[in-house]
Amino acid sequence: MDVDPLPGTSSGISTALVLQTLPKIDENDMMKTHVEKLRKGASQLEEDRDALLSTLDSVRNADLMYELEESEYMLEENDKDDVNRYADRIMSRCLTVEVKVLTQRDHMQEEALFQVNHLIDSLVIALKSDAETAKAKCVTYMNACSSSTVQGITDKKFESALLGCTVDDQKKVKRRLQGLLNYFDKLKVTSIQ
Structure with a gap:
């Protein structure tokens, strides 16, 4: 079977010969690297979200509020409610973000x-x-x-x-x-x- 010559090449040079001279790029390795970067980034987002939720839960924890009430800042009841409402709003917003990395x-x-x-x-x-x-x-x-x-x-x-x-x-x-x-x-x- 004859191979048509590439445009701009002499008829004596085949496409196969030209393709052999091009540098080989292993697309599978590039794709694999990209996928692993994506997985790593998504895993980091998952960790960040969990850490934020944990922090918000700690803020809402009654023991921490008790410490604030006992501190020099003397947190008043309506301030405590404001802190709880703020934490609830942020937590609700954070829960709208779902990141899931499946492990085979x-x-x-x-x-x-x-x-x-x-x-x-x-x-x-x-x-x-x-x-x-x-x-x-x-x-x-x-x-x-x-x-x-x-x-x-x-x-x-x-x-x-x-x-x-x-x-x-x-x-x-x-x-x-x-x-x-x-x-x-x-x-x-x-x-x-």
């Missing part, structure tokens, strides 16, 4: 994530009855998420389930546990005062 998982990874979430949910429930024990357990879970331990031991059952999760899920679990540890620290601060 096989059946085994789904099961591992279910186990991890179940263990963390049990920890949150235990928080209500015994915060100190729940925090100690949370630290053992956090130790399973990193190569260096925060303090004490690692929960092997949690670690085993976590290792069955995708890398993205492992990162999210670590952030969730860090948020819980921060919450425990806030509880300790407010309970001391």
Whole structure:
């Protein structure tokens, strides 16, 4: 089969020869890089939104309002209502933003994530009855998420389930546990005062 010559080339040069001399661009790698940047950006937006919602929830928390009432600024009741209304408005607005990054998982990874979430949910429930024990357990879970331990031991059952999760899920679990540890620290601060 003959190949038609490219416009502007002599009839002796084939299209295949011209295409061989052009630099090769691997579009698959470029697209993959672009998709990963998009996923990373969307994940960051997800984190930012969650952090903002957490901050707003903290502002609405009665313990924080109590601290404001006791502070030198002496927050009055109508000021407290204004702060709550403002926080509610911002929270409602923030809830209109939905960012979702789907993580592809096989059946085994789904099961591992279910186990991890179940263990963390049990920890949150235990928080209500015994915060100190729940925090100690949370630290053992956090130790399973990193190569260096925060303090004490690692929960092997949690670690085993976590290792069955995708890398993205492992990162999210670590952030969730860090948020819980921060919450425990806030509880300790407010309970001391």
